[in-house]
Amino acid sequence: TKIEQEYARNVRDNQEKLEFTPDELKGLPQSYIDGLKKNDKGNYLLGFEYPEYRPFMELADNDDARKRYQIAFTRRGGEKNLALLKQAMDLRYELAKLFGKANYAEWVLQKRMAKTPEAVNKFLADVHATVAPLEQKEVDTLRAFKAKTLNIPLEQATIERWSEAYWSEKLRKAEYQVDQE
Secondary structure: OHHHHHHHHHHHOOOOOEEEOHHHHOOOOHHHHHOOEEOOOOOEEEOOOHHHHHHHHHHOOOHHHHHHHHHHHHOOOHHHHHHHHHHHHHHHHHHHHHOOOOOHHHHHHOOOOOOOHHHHHHHHHHHHHHHHHHHHHHHHHHHHHHHHHHOOOHHHOOOOOOOHHHHHHHHHHHHHOOOOO
16 A cells, blocks of 8 residues: 555656647647746746646647657656556565465455456456457547548558547547637
8 A cells, every 4th residue: 555655646746847849839729838837948848737738638739749748648657666566566466475376366356246367357358349449440530530631641640649639639620610728
């Protein structure tokens, strides 16, 4: 529990800021930009709170800037949290062994509805089999929209983790005239 709390605190209290140039903020509404802090070089500093992160990922036109922000966002907590994860995994494995179980999943599931890791894996495989084609259909729709918008061949229109929210928002605006601003 202490490790979990420290891990969450490292994510929550992360004071790191990423620096973005004014050009990297193109596509964002002025109301968003006005709320950001600047450094002495005239660049904008963004943290990892959702009110800063989500609009940037949905609206910033610069793909490289979105990629950089997304990677940094998923690494909040840094190296300290990697060490905590390792420590938690080791303790969970030790706990399972003390109770004669092969692994932590086997130990933790014994009193839950699923009972076994195999039951959980079967359930997840069933969910995946149902959801994967739907997800692929959504990705294909975004790819087709991106190809049409950029006037590029469909094969070149890839949707990456950092571009999914951006192209979803562009599609929402184009198809349904929905503008969050």
